[in-house]
Structures are given as structure tokens and as C-alpha cells.
Amino acid sequence: MTDQQQEQSLDPAQIEVDVRTGLGAPSADVTEGRQNSLWSDAWGQLRRNPLFWIGSFLGVFFVLMAIFPSWFARGADPRACSLTESKQPPSSAHWMGFDQQGCDYLANVVYGARTSLTIGLLSVIGVLLLGVIIGAVAGYYGGIADSLLARLTDIFFALPLILGALILLRVGPSTGLPILSDRGAGAVAIALSAFGWMTAMRLVRSQVIAVKSQDYVAAARAMGASNFRILTRHILPNAVAPVLVYSTITVGVLIAAEATLTYLGVGLQRPAISWGLQIENGQSLLRTAPHLVLFPSIILSLTVMAFIMLGDALRDALDPRQRS
Amino acid sequence: MGRYVARRLLLTIPVLIGASFLIFAMVYALPGDPIRALAGDRPLSPAVAAQLRAQFNLGDPLLVQYAKYLGNLTHLDLGTDFHNRPVLEIISDRLPVTAKLTLVAVFFEAVIGLVAGVFAGIRRNGYFDNLVLVSTTLIISIPILVLAFLSQYIFGLKLGWFPIAGITEGWYSYLLPGLVLASGSLAYVARLTRTSVAENMRADYVRTARAKGLPHRTVIMRHTLRNSLIPVVTFIGADIGALLGGAIVTEAVFNIPGIGRAVFDAVRGQEGAVVVGIVTLMVFFFIFFNLVVDVLYAVLDPRIRYD
Numbered sequence: 001m002t003d004q005q006q007e008q009s010l011d012p013a014q015i016e017v018d019v020r021t022g023l024g025a026p027s028a029d030v031t032e033g034r035q036n037s038l039w040s041d042a043w044g045q046l047r048r049n050p051l052f053w054i055g056s057f058l059g060v061f062f063v064l065m066a067i068f069p070s071w072f073a074r075g076a077d078p079r080a081c082s083l084t085e086s087k088q089p090p091s092s093a094h095w096m097g098f099d100q101q102g103c104d105y106l107a108n109v110v111y112g113a114r115t116s117l118t119i120g121l122l123s124v125i126g127v128l129l130l131g132v133i134i135g136a137v138a139g140y141y142g143g144i145a146d147s148l149l150a151r152l153t154d155i156f157f158a159l160p161l162i163l164g165a166l167i168l169l170r171v172g173p174s175t176g177l178p179i180l181s182d183r184g185a186g187a188v189a190i191a192l193s194a195f196g197w198m199t200a201m202r203l204v205r206s207q208v209i210a211v212k213s214q215d216y217v218a219a220a221r222a223m224g225a226s227n228f229r230i231l232t233r234h235i236l237p238n239a240v241a242p243v244l245v246y247s248t249i250t251v252g253v254l255i256a257a258e259a260t261l262t263y264l265g266v267g268l269q270r271p272a273i274s275w276g277l278q279i280e281n282g283q284s285l286l287r288t289a290p291h292l293v294l295f296p297s298i299i300l301s302l303t304v305m306a307f308i309m310l311g312d313a314l315r316d317a318l319d320p321r322q323r324s
Numbered sequence: 325m326g327r328y329v330a331r332r333l334l335l336t337i338p339v340l341i342g343a344s345f346l347i348f349a350m351v352y353a354l355p356g357d358p359i360r361a362l363a364g365d366r367p368l369s370p371a372v373a374a375q376l377r378a379q380f381n382l383g384d385p386l387l388v389q390y391a392k393y394l395g396n397l398t399h400l401d402l403g404t405d406f407h408n409r410p411v412l413e414i415i416s417d418r419l420p421v422t423a424k425l426t427l428v429a430v431f432f433e434a435v436i437g438l439v440a441g442v443f444a445g446i447r448r449n450g451y452f453d454n455l456v457l458v459s460t461t462l463i464i465s466i467p468i469l470v471l472a473f474l475s476q477y478i479f480g481l482k483l484g485w486f487p488i489a490g491i492t493e494g495w496y497s498y499l500l501p502g503l504v505l506a507s508g509s510l511a512y513v514a515r516l517t518r519t520s521v522a523e524n525m526r527a528d529y530v531r532t533a534r535a536k537g538l539p540h541r542t543v544i545m546r547h548t549l550r551n552s553l554i555p556v557v558t559f560i561g562a563d564i565g566a567l568l569g570g571a572i573v574t575e576a577v578f579n580i581p582g583i584g585r586a587v588f589d590a591v592r593g594q595e596g597a598v599v600v601g602i603v604t605l606m607v608f609f610f611i612f613f614n615l616v617v618d619v620l621y622a623v624l625d626p627r628i629r630y631d
Contacts (some may be wrong), residue, residue: 064625097346148584151335151338154339155342156337158339158343158607159346159347160566160606163569163603163606166591170591171594172349252465255465256469259467259469260467260469261572264588265592266591276469279470279473283577286476286481287481290481293477294474297469297474300467300470301466302466303466304466304467305461305465305466308461308464309461309465313463
């Protein structure tokens with residue numbers, strides 16, 4: 001029983017109606033005694049999973065880094081550079097050394113967290129918006145709408161994420177569209193959402209199909225609930241658990257995709273501070289100053305790892321069938 | 325079966341056309357002028373520009389351009405790039421390189437992934453199993469871009485075991501990029517095999533086989549593996565289609581002149597015809613290998629019937 005259903009069965013007004021009509025009046029023990037919901041069960045599982053704790057620790061660490069970068073930069077300003085320090089290796093005063101322009105590299109890597117996390121978050125919101133809406137419509141209405149939307153999903157699914165986003169971002173600046181043409185975080189998020197929503201759509205669609213023939217949906221319809229209300233209040237809450245698992249992992253995947261696109265030259269542009277730009281810049285200096293590629297790479301990987309570990313732990317907790 | 329395959333083949337046509345039109349629209353619906361970009365600093369004379377525009381159908385409305393493109397496609401004319409080189413020639417030039425890279429990647433994926441997964445699954449929760457779980461989590465978490473640079477730095481630059489970039493040393497130069505390209509799928513294959521084997525180890529027919537007194541080896545090879553490998557084989561099959569189109573980053577870092585590299589260069593140079601041609605080919609591979617896998621599934625597992 002999900003929280004949603006539980007909440008409904010305990011709605012006082014509802015109980016009153018049931019008692020008056022004499023239909024399905026809940027017996028006293030339903031309301032008494034603690035019931036294990038999906039979420040409290042999941043929390044019990046999560047607490048015992050080391051993956052969850054490592055993932056949350058890393059996640060909180062990088063979120064703090066994104067919000068308060070100055071806490072982590074050890075007093076250095078990422079834009080205060082002096083060419084005399086160019087490509088200096090790490091030292092005790094400057095843990096990550098200096099980049100080619102002589103800027104403190106630790107400060108630069110730390111300030112890169114904000115762009116990465118912002119894009120990860122923005123694009124996962126975009127992916128969920130597209131995926132949930134298209135998936136819900138396809139699954140709920142079925143028939144022609146479903147076939148058309150399923151074909152549309154097939155078309156997008158056959159295009160690799162990086163390739164689609166690469167083309168869209170390359171042509172973005174000359175389209176003159178508001179956010180897409182300014183080559184910033186918003187453009188990257190739009191490109192990633194536009195080519196990354198398909199799995200979310202399939203997830204939501206299959207959940208909706210599985211749930212829509214349940215008795216309580218028929219009951220809601222019999223009581224005159226509108227399609228929109230049935231979808232948002234009765235059907236979609238059932239898809240929350242798998243979608244939550246999927247979106248946690250996807251934040252990590254999208255952060256990696258952003259760094260890749262920026263590395264390929266179509267994502268963020270200088271003077272933005274971004275791990276992808278730092279890796280791209282350090283590439284040609286791999287022989288003389290390997291730390292310029294290594295540090296942003298390590299931090300990028302740890303960030304991606306945080307979300308993938310959290311997602312894995314959530315899946316183990318929320319989906320008992322896949323529990324290892 | 326035959327009807328199922330025919331139906332699936334018919335369904336691939338709208339997906340192929342849809343995907344190529346999507347790319348076509350993105351590349352050609354631009355207000356920008358590729359001819360002016362081609363000319364660079366010295367402006368072309370209006371007559372030459374107009375002639376070039378007509379040659380590449382740049383003046384027509386989008387749908388007309390696309391219809392002309394499809395018409396040419398029926399006699400295998402994919403158009404040319406702006407230097408008059410046929411796209412088909414570019415593809416036939418670059419595809420063997422990507423095919424080799426994919427072959428190496430699939431080899432690593434199958435061999436390492438399967439072996440690790442089988443041993444982890446047989447002794448679930450043992451030392452090796454935990455090692456596989458931790459290392460696959462690590463591999464999945466490291467972006468392929470980072471993995472490419474790390475391996476290039478460690479094995480190419482520091483240890484000098486492999487060439488850093490390029491394909492001048494034949495098959496040997498494909499080993500490192502192939503391993504990098506395979507890494508994600510390799511971890512996935514190991515996990516999939518592990519779960520599948522572990523599940524089948526508890527199955528009734530395995531207990532029966534043991535009760536008959538069959539030796540451990542035979543039980544594993546004949547009974548457990550046969551059933552647990554079905555999902556793995558299908559995953560690897562579908563992955564061939566994905567790998568053939570997903571090597572842009574690996575090919576960029578290791579400077580490998582395959583179709584991933586070609587499409588990347590074409591996107592940068594706004595070579596519309598090349599982009600559309602190669603991407604359509606990639607989509608075709610993806611769909612084709614998925615279809616093959618679906619059919620294979622029914623062949624491998626007689627319980628599955630499509631009709």
C-alpha cells in the first residue's frame with residue numbers, strides 16, 4: 001500500500017461517507033497500530049546500506065561546494081591569476097597547483113561544481129517534465145495517441161544522447177531562439193532534456209498502464225473525477241518510486257554528458273568555469289602538466305558517482321525484487 | 325515468426341525516416357548560411373553563391389529539400405560534402421575503422437564481463453562477488469571522457485604500453501580505445517550475468533541436477549549457464565548497434581578516424597549532408613541490431629513465441 005492510498009483510506013470525510021452509506025466502512029484496526037509503508041520500509045533498508053551513506057556524504061559535500069564555493073577554495077579567487085605561476089604543480093599552499101594562466105586550480109575546480117550541478121538539476125527537471133507528460137498521456141489514453149507517441153519515442157531513442165545534443169547545440173546560436181542561442185547553462189539543459197526524456201517516458205507509461213485498470217481508479221471515475229484528477233491524484237503517485245530512482249541516477253549521467261559536450265566545444269564557453277572546459281584545456285598539456293586534466297576529472301567522477309550510488313541504494317530499497 | 329519479423333521491419337521504416345528528418349530539420353532549418361561560412365573571409369561572387377545554393381538545394385522549403393534527399397537516397401545517392409566528396413565514399417572510408425573498434429570493444433565486453441559475472445554469481449556474497457560489485461560501481465560512475473584520458477595518461481604516456489592516439493599500429497592501437505569504449509557495457513554485462521546466474525543457481529532444475537549426482541562443473545556449464553546467458557547475449561547484441569554509433573568521445577580523445585569522428589567534424593563544419601547521412605546510418609544500425617536480438621531471443625529461449 002502506498003502512502004497515497006493509505007492517506008485516502010484514512011481521509012476522515014471519506015470514512016464518514018463510507019459509514020453513512022454502510023459501504024466499505026473501515027474496521028478499527030486499520031487505523032490503529034503502525035503500518036509499514038513503502039517509504040518507511042525503504043528507509044529501514046537504506047540505513048543499513050553503506051552505498052547510501054557514501055553517496056549521501058559525497059552528494060551533500062558537492063551540493064555545499066556548489067552553494068558556498070568560497071568555503072572550499074581556501075581563500076583563493078578563481079579569476080585572480082598571475083602568469084608567473086603558470087602550470088605550477090600542486091604544493092601545500094595550492095593543493096591543485098595552477099593552470100596555464102596562473103590561476104589557482106583548486107578555486108577553479110571548486111567553482112566548477114555550481115555549473116555542473118545546476119545543469120544536472122535543470123536538465124533532469126526537463127527530462128522529467130517531458131517524460132512524465134508524454135508517458136502519462138500515452139499510457140492513460142492508449143490507442144492512436146499511444147502508438148504515435150511510442151513511435152516518437154522510438155525515433156528519439158535511436159539517436160545517441162551526446163550526438164543529438166551536439167547537433168542541437170551546434171546549430172543553437174544561429175536559431176535566434178531565446179535560451180538556446182546564448183550558449184549557456186540553459187541551452188545545454190534544453191539540449192540534454194530534448195534527447196534524454198525517452199527512458200522516463202517508457203517508465204511512466206508502463207506504470208500508468210499497469211495501474212489504470214485497478215479498482216480504485218474505476219472507483220474514482222465512477223465518482224465523477226476528471227481525467228486530469230485521476231491521472232495526477234490516483235495514477236501518477238504510483239510511479240513516484242521508480243521515477244525517483246531513475247532521476248537520481250540520471251542527474252549523474254547528465255552531469256557527465258554536460259562535461260562531455262563542453263569538452264567537445266559545444267557546451268559552456270569561456271569565461272564560464274566548468275570541468276569540461278578545464279579538461280579540454282588541459283588535454284594538450286597532458287605531457288607537461290597532467291594535474292590540469294586529473295583534478296577536474298577526479299572531482300567530476302566523484303560527483304557522478306555520488307548520484308549513481310544514491311540511485312543504486314534507492315533502487316535496492318524501493319524495489320524489493322532487485323534487492324541484492 | 326516470419327510475420328513478426330516482417331511487422332517489425334515495417335515498423336522500422338517510420339522510425340528511420342523520422343530520425344533522419346529530425347536531424348535534417350535541425351541541420352537545415354538554420355537561418356545561418358553555410359555557403360557564406362564555406363567562403364570564409366573572401367566573399368563569393370553572387371553568381372557562384374547562387375549556383376552553389378542551387379546545387380545543395382538550399383533555396384527550397386524544408387520539406388521539399390527533404391523529399392529531394394529521400395528521392396536521391398533511393399538510388400544510394402547521399403549527396404556530397406561542400407568539397408564535392410560523396411557522403412557514401414566518406415562512410416565507406418570511415419566505417420571499417422569504427423567496425424574494428426566496435427569488434428574489439430564487444431570482445432572485451434563479452435569475455436571480461438561474462439567471466440567476472442559468472443564467478444561472482446556462482447559464489448554470491450563471496451569475496452570475488454563483492455570485488456565485482458565495487459569495481460563495476462566505480463567503472464559505471466567514471467564518465468567515459470575521464471576514463472579515456474586516465475587510460476591514455478597511465479597506459480599510453482606513463483607506462484608506454486599502448487600508442488597514445490591514432491591507428492598507425494594496426495589492431496594493437498585499437499586495444500586501449502576499445503577497452504575504454506567497452507567499459508560501461510562491460511560493467512553492465514558483469515552485473516547482468518551475476519544476477520542472472522545467482523538467480524538460476526537457486527532454480528529447481530539446478531537442484532535436480534545436483535540431486536542426480538552430476539558433478540559441479542556439469543551443473544554449471546550445462547544447466548545454469550545455458551539459461552542465465554540468454555539476457556546477456558541479447559544485451560551484447562543490442563549493444564553492438566549502440567557502440568557503432570556512440571564512439572564520438574572515444575574517437576575524439578584517441579584521434580581515431582571512424583564515423584564518430586567524421587560526424588563530429590561534420591557537425592562542427594555544418595556539413596549538413598554528411599551529418600544526416602551518417603546519423604541515419606547509425607540509427608539504422610541501432611534499430612537493425614535490436615531487431616536481430618529480438619528474433620534471437622525467440623531462437624534461444626523456446627518459451628518465447630511472438631505469433
